[in-house]
Amino acid sequence: MLLFGVTITSDQIPHNTLLETAIAASKEAGAILLDYGRSGFRIKHKNPINLVTDADHAAEQCVIDRIRKHFPTHRFLAEERGRVEQSPSPYLWVIDPLDGTTNFAHGYPAYCVSVGLEYQGRCILGAVLDPSRDELFTAVEGRGAQLNGQPIHVSDTMALGSSLLVTGFAYDIRESPRNNLDHFVKFALKAQGMRRTGSAALDLCYVAAGRFDGFWEVQLNPWDMAAGSVIVREAGGRLTNFCGDDLSIYGQELVASNGYIHQAMLKVLNEETSQMPSS
Ligand code: IPD
Ligand code: CA
Ligand code: CA
Secondary structure, three states: OEEOOEEOOOOOOOHHHHHHHHHHHHHHHHHHHHHHHHHOOOEEEEEOOEEEEHHHHHHHHHHHHHHHHHOOOOEEEEOOOEEEOOOOOOEEEEEEEEEOHHHHHOOOOOOEEEEEEEEOOEEEEEEEEEOOOOEEEEEEOOOOEEEOOEEEOOOOOOOHHHOEEEEOOOOOOOOOOOOOHHHHHHHHHHOOEEEOOOOHHHHHHHHHOOOOOEEEEOOOOHHHHHHHHHHHHHOOOEEEOOOOOEOOOOOOOEEEEOOOOHHHHHHHHHOOOOOOOOO
């Protein structure tokens, strides 16, 4: 059967039902994050700069409970509890209950709930909710991407020099030689502007909405990319690793762009690193 240009086999659940569940779960978890933001929360350290709060755990529990209620056999990969395998289901929900924990912990309102879904290993839908701005980004494979129900599309910026780019840095920035500072310096000298928002899932959604022209990062996790990658793809964007191969959310590296500046971004990412400028 063909639905919205996507072939549905008999073991598949209608995409609308899946998306409605993802949206409901994101909204419930978003309300929990706002509540914790108002009433306070405990913070624990995974490492000196990698935090986790009560809100991360409560939001994750909420998303999993809500989805499980509808789909008890589905599998989960969630940041705080890892893999939860109920059965050999072809459905895997990939969840970041709070993307932007550092922002959240500081009261900086740039964080989101990110809920993506893989079917037989392919990301087929995503819902990303920014509860502070009440912005809900959604996409289903073959049906375009939306912000609060309205279609969104990537930008039409053609040149790197006119582009607003965004990136992020992993929590092992102090120890890892792959700390992204080399790429940051190169892009800062070539782009029109650079931002570091602290929420990779929102960075992807902003590429989808044309607010950023390109985004790259070197050490992301599947839950940072799952939902946002579908949203970028459905908004007409391009997603690869640094070699230009199709994105795998398990591959850590990500380049997302409006397509026009993609090749130029890959060229910069693959340039030999010369001496870092000294102060
Ligand atoms: C982090 C954010 C940040 C990115 C880090 C992620 P978290 O996720 O997405 O923007 O630079 O690589 O780990 O810890 O806030 O869920
Ligand atoms: Ca994250
Ligand atoms: Ca997180």
